[in-house]
Amino acid sequence: MTATALRAQINWWRGCQRAYDRTGYQYFHTTNQTASKEHVKILVLGGGSGGVAMGARMKRKVGAENVAIVEPSEMHYYQPIWTLVGAGAKSVESSGRPTASVIPSGVKWVKSRVTEVNPDTNSVRTDSGKEISYKYLIVALGLQLHFEKIKGLPEGFEHPKIGSNYSVKTVQKTWKALQDFKEGNAVFSFPNTPVKCPGAPQKIMYLTDAFLRKTGKRSNANIVYNTSLPVLFGVKKYADSLWEVVKARDLTVNLRHNLIEVRADKQEAVFENLDKPGETNVFKYEMLHVTPPMGPPDVLKGSPLADEAGWLNLNKETLQHNVYPNVFGIGDCTNLPTPKTAAAVAAQSGVLDRNITRIMKKSQPDKTYDGYTSCPLVTSYNTVILAEFDYNGQPLETFPLDQSKERRIMYYMKADVMPHLYWHGLLRGLWGGPGPYRTLMHLGMK
Template identity: 40%
Template sequence: MQIVQHDARFASADQITPADLAAIADAGFRSIICNRPDGEGGPSQPASDDIRAAAEQLGLTFAYLPVTPGKIGADDVARFAQRLADLPSPVLAYCRTGNRATNLWQFAQASAVAAPVAASSPGTADEAQPWDVVVIGGGLAGISVTSSLLRRRRDLRIAIVEPSDTHDYQPAWTLVGGGAFDVKKTRRPMASVMPQGATWIRADAARVEPAQNLVRLTNGETVAYKQLIVAPGLRLAWERIAGLQETLGKNGVTSNYRYDLAPYTWELVQKMQSGTALFTQPAMPIKCAGAPQKAMYLACDHWMKRGVLPKVKVEFDLAGAVLFGVPTFVPPLMEYVKRYNAQLEFSSNLVAIDGPARKATFEVKDADGNVTRIDKRFDMIHVVPPQVAPDFIRESDLADAAGWCEVDHATLQHPRWPNVFSLGDVCSAPNAKTGAAARKQAVIVAENLLAARAHVEMRYRYDGYGSCPLTVEKGKVVLAEFGYGGKLLPTFPLDPTRPRRLMWFLKASVLPRFYWSGMLKGREWFTGASASDA
């Protein structure tokens, strides 16, 4: 059970059981509303009569107001509003996921006993009053842009579609894999980061229908919008490497791209005394393009300090042809490659892995484009999976030819659907997919969406800014900041190619605090966003 408090009188929750009621009563609730029809979930679903009996024994008032997913109508909203007026407060309403209860409350709050949208064509589901803005995604991009919007317009009715119960600070997972950060500090409950004033719809988006201004959810419900922000991130395609999923987290196979695996990376690094350590990087784009090599640098630094590096063969297999996409930063990175005696293998793409046999298979392309398969033995291997847009975006009318959500690279507005904007890893802008990019994009989208809403010129422009703190050793970072075309965009008046302890302090200490207390709260320090007449 997870309770989301909406105001002093009302909260919503997913399915509760009779065993939950004591805690609900202890939390101060006086009434329960069930919005889930009996029998909807089969035999495993507690009957409303059982919950009613247990609630009344604790002195809680119980009301049964079942609503069918995706079919909230005017009568449902009116009955719900009446229950809220009649029942002792605070009131807790529940359904399978909490979405129906939340929607009913939102419509009642807006005094919108609205008639459902008529089904004017096949596939158009019944839906109540559309949200002003629907945001798909509860990661950094989705939360920060929602916070930025609400700082500008508190009256906006915004819903965030996000299925996860937790929110992760992913940039620290590389540090976790290097023994420099506590993984538990990278995760918090999703409810704790939801912007006040926004409504959390806890479900997966299954399909976007921009012609009808609808988002269809995997639970069968639909969400109508006036404007849409697409920010679900990207999908880690582990399945594209044969045998990988079966061996992750064991047999020396790890990845800092997952919360539960980053600690295993550090475990392997600590145990390594000799042998072969492979580090891989798939074809671009990926989130944080420097992360694959950062895992290698931190491991090598640890082995060097322990005196075992000469006995470890280190190899970095890249699907691409360059170490880093911005040439300015390649020379300082190559100095560390030489220091650690790491072997670079370009145009070498991991395609299969046999964990028990400690064998990795790579497709290697030569200068003439010929591809051969090569098997390599390993004692440990750090794998970065291929990364793609979520399927519901790739298969929608929002996608470009590569499957990403298409946007104008400057305004971040969709070129064919003007009420749709996108930011973060899923958008098609050719910038580095980093949290720093999303932080700046949030301001651009917030300003331009409101301009579009007011039918005035969109004057804010995104310059492609992204940042990659390259942890070349424990205690030193090369802070790579750049925009479109590899243009350097340093925040500080310092040589950006020089490894610095100051930047390590920024990466390991300052940015995590700023993330939770600044970025997610819509604080736009150092965004550098400005209006343009272009």
């Protein structure tokens, strides 16, 4: 065998074998030419907050060698902090860490993208050609951003004065547009689809107002929030407080307005009036923040795991799939009727941990998810309204005080405490939401 042929043989073998990297976790790597099959007891699809949290929890249940996480991204981001990044209060660097550093040690990392899920054969296929079979499947694939569904995007981001806090590629453009603002309209949109963190589109509006006041430009600005929703916020207690903020700061809110086109070269945003089909309104802007339409991952849409809308079809209380009893889900990819937030993921992780354990022991799920979610509504650079509520839109507040009021302490929780809980609690499978603390603080009363 020639030296060249020998090197080729060695490289081929390296591409097929399992290896350990310097962090101590395993990963699979193959190419289409070396497609192979693997089996794992618990397979987690997605390495976002829900996937990593459940990977850590399942590692403690069945051992790291029996768990694998499929995730193609090299970086993991704490996305809730992007609200503050877009307003210049945090750096984008602080929001990300290498995926290698958050995958639980010893858990197999499949560095690929899922292309097909076959629950009837208990297997998935990845873009590397690998087929992985499983005994239990946890789907945590997140959702997709669809900037392309707005005419003129995403190419419009090549122009100045437009940004979005929903992508690491565009969040710093929001801050740049805010810094460069001189006079005119600052326009903020909310799409006619489910979104993750539905409070975020208006948080940046409040921060823009605060920044322009601080820099002496507020008198030259007209701040406009155009939302497709018929309400400012879905829970009346917090909506009432937000309307007070809107009126006190002279902000303009247009309900049932949906962004359909951006003419970035002309600095124009076109909105359709959802209550009057065919009617559109054009807004000139000096600054535009876009919240894109969002939807389920392509691999779920049309699959046996999806409901009619393409979202993962779960029992909203047990988080078990409605058709396949060995399939479970968590986070943004699910059809759970609650806002898609990191706080919801935390609460779901504790419920899912318990119920999967019961299923593995041939028992029935006995823990119920009540729809708890939280939205820290940032209203300035030092105040937050901390909204917490359940499936029924009823407040489910942790602290024994009225959380519908703007408070400084809640801002520090949002900016400093919650990131720490995320990195060192949720992702390590140690934080399942504030339920126990709520019970303690309310002396056992809801």
